[in-house]
Every structure is written in structure tokens, then in C-alpha cells.
Amino acid sequence: MILPKEKYQKTVKRPYPPILASLILSAFTDEKVYESFFSRPYSRKDSLVCDGVWYNCGEAEDLGRQLIANEWNNKEVIEKAWARFRELEKDLLKSVSKSFREFSKAYKNYMSAITLVFLAEQPFYDKIKEVLLSNCSKDETKRILEILNVPLEDNFYKKEELDLVQTKNIEEHVKSYIWFMSRNGADTPYTIEQAKKKLSEINKQKFLEDYYSSKKEIKETIILAKKIVGEQYEYLVDGLQFIVFYRTHRTDILAKATFLHIPVLKSIAKKECLSYEDILFCLDTEVLENKIPSRSIIDERKRGYAIASADGNIVCFIGKEFEELRDKLEDKVEDVVEIKGNGASRGVATGKVKVIDNYKDFSKLKEGDVLVSSMTTPEMVPIMKIASAFVTDEGGVTCHAAIVAREMGKPCVIGTKIATKVLKDGDLVEVNADKGIVKRVK
Numbered sequence: 001m002i003l004p005k006e007k008y009q010k011t012v013k014r015p016y017p018p019i020l021a022s023l024i025l026s027a028f029t030d031e032k033v034y035e036s037f038f039s040r041p042y043s044r045k046d047s048l049v050c051d052g053v054w055y056n057c058g059e060a061e062d063l064g065r066q067l068i069a070n071e072w073n074n075k076e077v078i079e080k081a082w083a084r085f086r087e088l089e090k091d092l093l094k095s096v097s098k099s100f101r102e103f104s105k106a107y108k109n110y111m112s113a114i115t116l117v118f119l120a121e122q123p124f125y126d127k128i129k130e131v132l133l134s135n136c137s138k139d140e141t142k143r144i145l146e147i148l149n150v151p152l153e154d155n156f157y158k159k160e161e162l163d164l165v166q167t168k169n170i171e172e173h174v175k176s177y178i179w180f181m182s183r184n185g186a187d188t189p190y191t192i193e194q195a196k197k198k199l200s201e202i203n204k205q206k207f208l209e210d211y212y213s214s215k216k217e218i219k220e221t222i223i224l225a226k227k228i229v230g231e232q233y234e235y236l237v238d239g240l241q242f243i244v245f246y247r248t249h250r251t252d253i254l255a256k257a258t259f260l261h262i263p264v265l266k267s268i269a270k271k272e273c274l275s276y277e278d279i280l281f282c283l284d285t286e287v288l289e290n291k292i293p294s295r296s297i298i299d300e301r302k303r304g305y306a307i308a309s310a311d312g313n314i315v316c317f318i319g320k321e322f323e324e325l326r327d328k329l330e331d332k333v334e335d336v337v338e339i340k341g342n343g344a345s346r347g348v349a350t351g352k353v354k355v356i357d358n359y360k361d362f363s364k365l366k367e368g369d370v371l372v373s374s375m376t377t378p379e380m381v382p383i384m385k386i387a388s389a390f391v392t393d394e395g396g397v398t399c400h401a402a403i404v405a406r407e408m409g410k411p412c413v414i415g416t417k418i419a420t421k422v423l424k425d426g427d428l429v430e431v432n433a434d435k436g437i438v439k440r441v442k
Contacts, residue, residue, distance in 0.1 A: 002308060003046055005329055008055035010417070011118075012394050013374035015052035017185050017280035018301055018316065019265075019287065020258065023104055025049070025309045026284065027111035028056075034112055037081055038067050044115055048308035050317075051326050061119065068116070069123040075235040082242050085113040089253050096260035100268060103261050104284055113250045121243055121396045128236040131229045144228075146345075147221040148237065149397055150214070150406050151245035156180070156252045157378035157404075162211065165204050170195055179259035181359060181379045185280050187262055188359065198382055214407065244398040252378060274298075283307075283316060333421045337440050341416035343433035344397065345405035349389040350441060353427040355420055356380065370431055372423050376401040384408065389431035391419045391438050405433075413438050 016024065027033050028044035035041070042064060046057035072078050088110045095106035125145075132141040154162065160177050167173040170192060180190040222241065226234045262276070269279035272292050279287065281301045286292055297318070306317040306325050317325055351370040356362065362383050365371060371387040373380070375394040384390065384404055388411075392401050395414030405412030411433035413419075419438065423429065428441045 002048065002310060002325065003057060007046075007058055008048075008329070009058045009061050010329075010331075011054045011056055011061075013053050014049075015184055016049065018283055018305060018307060019280050020107075020185055020284075021049050021307045022283040022285065022314050022316070023107055024111060024114075025307055026314055027108040028115065029309045029312065030108070033109060034116070036084060037112060037116060038071055040067070042067060046309060048306060048310075050306035050308075050322075050329055051304060053329070055329060064115070064119040065123055068120045069127070072120065072123075072239070075238075078235055078239045078242075081116070082246075085117070085246065085250070088113060089250075092253065092257045093260075096257050097264070100261075100264055101288055103257075103264065104288065107254075107257065110250075110253070113246070114254070117243055117246050117250055118396075120239075121247065121398050124236060124240050124243055125397050128225075128229070128233070128240055131233050131236060132225070135228050135230075144221055144225050145397075146406060147218060148225060148240055149244055150218060150403055152215065152218045152222065152241060153245045155245060155248045155378065155403075156256075157248075157381045158211075158407075161198075161202070161207070161381075164195060164199055165202060165207055170199070179256045182259040183255050183377060183379070185258055185262075187259070187276060189259075201382070201385075240398075244403065247398045248378065248400045248403065277302075281305075283314065285314070331418065331421070333418050336418065336422045339391075339413075339416045339419055339422060339438040341391070341413040341419070341436050341438070342395075342397075343412070343436040344395065344399070344402035344414045345408075345410060345412040346434050347389070347409070347411035348430065348432045348434065349411045350428070350430045351388040352425075353423045353429055354387075354425055355423065356383070357420075364425070370429055372419050373401075374420055375399065376404065384410075389413075389433070391416060391423070391429075391431060393417055393419050 025047055028047045031041045031043045034043060044056055044060050048055050092106040092110045095103045129141060129145060132144060160180060164173055174190055174192050174195050178189050182188045222237060225237045229236060265279050266276050268287060269276050278298050281298045282292055300318040304322050306322050308315050351368050353372050354365040354369045356371055356373045359379060365383045365387060367386045368388045370389045370391060371384060372391045375392050376390060377400060381404060390401050390405055390412040392414045393416055395401055399414060401412055401414055411431045413431055413433050413436055429438055430441050431438050
């Protein structure tokens with residue numbers, strides 16, 4: 001049973017192919033995936049993905065945030081959760097060369113990290129903000145949180161840049177990050193040419209100076225924040241730092257694991273006389289149970305599909321059923337001049353819009369353009385460096401766009417929900433991140 005539209009929370013746009021989307025949704029509904037994290041049963045039931053947009057049951061989202069706020073309230077509990085995420089991460093990466101069945105099991109278990117880090121963001125941010133405000137001024141609280149919302153531990157995009165600047169063997173470097181440009185099952189390996197181009201655009205001395213200066217500032221702020229909140233709430237500082245780091249890291253782990261598992265999927269596809277793209281448009285259970293759908297069904301899914309967890313089952317909609325569901329869920333947007341969101345990194349910038357959906361769009365963004373996307377991802381960092389500002393549909397205070405914007409000192413407005421629907425390539429806009437407003441300029 002599909003819920004009424006008002007029962008869903010529209011969360012992210014991620015064009016996972018059916019084989020991964022069905023696997024994710026089956027994990028969301030499985031209480032065993034979450035049982036080691038809470039004192040009571042929990043699952044992310046009644047979720048669905050339609051035309052690449054993910055919708056989750058509002059009641060399940062709210063319950064998850066409430067459980068985190070109530071139960072993840074001391075150092076021992078959160079350290080146990082973080083350690084479990086790391087353990088599941090290792091299990092997933094160990095499974096990449098094994099059978100699809102073993103990979104699926106590890107992938108499914110890792111969904112606890114995907115879900116719970118996302119849900120933990122707001123409760124942790126709200127609590128640490130509350131404690132800081134009770135001990136220091138509003139301006140000081142804002143300054144501290146802005147710095148704490150950049151991770152001390154390097155995400156892959158920062159680590160790759162640092163390694164690239166310092167490497168003496170670019171071939172080995174590319175081999176280590178071969179998965180880096182691939183998302184959602186795409187078979188697009190990182191190339192030596194891409195690495196060389198990126199390296200040619202980096203001022204090594206300035207990069208290293210900025211890198212170590214930023215680390216020093218974050219370390220000093222962590223020490224200051226812990227001093228201000230006191231020993232009782234030190235776990236909030238460490239917890240927020242982990243969330244800021246892991247929110248991007250966890251999706252990178254999925255990307256890496258999926259890319260490294262491609263040879264196994266290609267082998268399955270070959271045995272079934274299918275292409276790699278074809279196998280991506282099968283459901284996970286169809287592959288596991290050797291019930292590969294007909295060519296006509298696979299082709300119809302390529303034209304558009306929705307996958308839902310309903311009444312304990314995973315259901316795939318295609319054709320007219322898919323179109324009706326998409327129309328039912330789609331937000332209707334009138335002619336909008338001004339868009340409101342949340343300012344994630346302060347500043348004001350004016351520039352021409354370039355809407356970026358995927359890697360194929362990167363070449364159209366020029367120096368000074370405003371990057372507009374449903375959400376930024378690590379492979380976008382090179383073009384983010386030449387953009388004047390970032391605007392996204394999605395995102396919270398610890399999302400990738402927010403973190404990179406703070407690191408680069410560029411205006412960023414997140415959580416607009418409709419930017420990619422309203423704004424078109426070439427629109428001249430003013431991004432006022434101080435007020436969280438994006439408006440067209442005539």
C-alpha cells in the first residue's frame with residue numbers, strides 16, 4: 001500500500017538503479033539492521049523511490065530522530081554506534097570480490113550507517129547549539145559551530161587531493177582511487193588524464209598552507225568547544241564531528257564498494273546474456289533467486305520506474321502505474337522569482353546558473369557560475385572550485401555542499417527543495433547565503 005503524499009518526507013534525489021534501490025529498501029524495512037542501535041525495534045518502513053527521488057515515511061523518520069535524541073546521550077553509547085558503523089564498513093569492503101549474495105548481505109547491513117547518521121544530524125546539532133548558547137554568546141556559538149561543521153578527519157575528496165599533491169607515482173594514485181568518479185553503479189573509472197588535469201589546476205604551496213591552517217583551526221575549536229560545554233557534554237562535540245565526517249564518508253563507501261563489485265555483476269550479466277546495464281535494472285531478489293525478468297520489462301524500467309516497500313514487500317512500478325505515481329508525488333511549482341533555503345556558508349554572490357545533474361554536465365560550468373544541483377557529491381569538487389556559489393535542493397548542516405562551501409569560503413544555500421525545478425541554465429541569480437535566499441536578477 002502506497003501512503004498518501006502528505007505522509008512522506010521527501011529526502012534526497014539519488015538515481016540508484018533498481019538492483020541497488022530494491023536492496024536499500026529491503027534493508028530499510030528490516031528491524032534486524034537496526035537492532036543493535038536502540039532499546040526498542042525500529043525500521044524505516046514504507047519508503048519508496050520514484051524517478052530517482054527518495055521518499056520516507058514521516059512517522060518513521062521522526063521516530064528515528066527521537067530515539068537518537070533519547071538514547072544516544074552519552075560517550076559510551078555513541079562510541080559503540082560509531083565503532084559498529086566502522087565494522088560494517090569493513091565488512092562491506094571485504095565482500096566486494098565475493099558473490100552477489102554475500103555482497104548484498106553486507107550492503108544491506110551497512111544501511112544502518114546510511115540511515116542513522118542522516119537522522120542523527122539534527123538532534124546532535126540542536127543539542128550542542130543549545131548547550132553552547134547556555135554558556136556563551138550567540139555570535140560565539142555561531143562561530144564555533146561553523147568551524148565544528150568542517151570535519152577534522154579527511155573525507156575521501158580531501159584525502160585524494162592531499163595524496164595527489166604529494167604523490168610521486170600518479171599511476172598508483174589513480175589506481176588507489178579508481179572508483180572515485182563513479183556513483184550509483186556507474187562504471188566510470190578515474191583516469192590518469194583526469195588526475196593530471198586536476199593536479200595542473202592546484203597551487204600546491206597554497207593548498208598545503210590552507211590545509212594545515214584549517215586543521216589547526218578545527219583542532220583549536222574542538223578543544224575550546226569541549227572546555228565551554230564541560231565534561232558532561234564533550235560527547236556532543238565528538239559526536240557532531242563524527243557525523244560531519246561520516247555523512248559524506250558513508251556514501252563514498254557505498255560508491256567504492258559498488259564500483260569494486262562491478263566485475264561480479266558483469267559476470268552474472270554475461271551468464272544471463274545481458275549487458276551490465278541490463279543487470280542493474282533487475283531487482284536484487286530477481287538476481288538472487290535467478291528470476292531475471294523479460295527483456296520487455298527491463299526495457300520498460302529503463303524508461304522509468306518506482307520501487308516501494310509496501311506491506312513488507314518490495315514492489316516495482318513501471319509504465320502507466322509509474323507515471324501515475326510520479327504525478328501524484330511530484331511537487332507542482334509555479335513561476336517563482338525568489339527561492340528560500342538555509343544558509344550553510346555565509347556570503348553573497350551573483351552569477352549565471354548552471355544546473356548540474358551528473359558528470360556529463362561538468363563541462364558547462366564556467367568560472368563564476370552558480371552551481372545548482374539536487375545535492376553535490378565529491379566528484380564535483382573540481383567544478384565547485386570555480387563556481388561563485390552553490391545552491392541545492394537537499395541538505396542539512398553537515399551535508400557535502402555545506403562542508404565544502406565552508407572550506408572554500410563560498411556562499412551556499414541548501415535545502416531549497418525546488419531550485420533545480422525553478423532555475424534554468426543561464427538564469428542570472430543572486431545567492432544571499434546570509435539570508436538563505438536565491439533570487440533571479442533582471
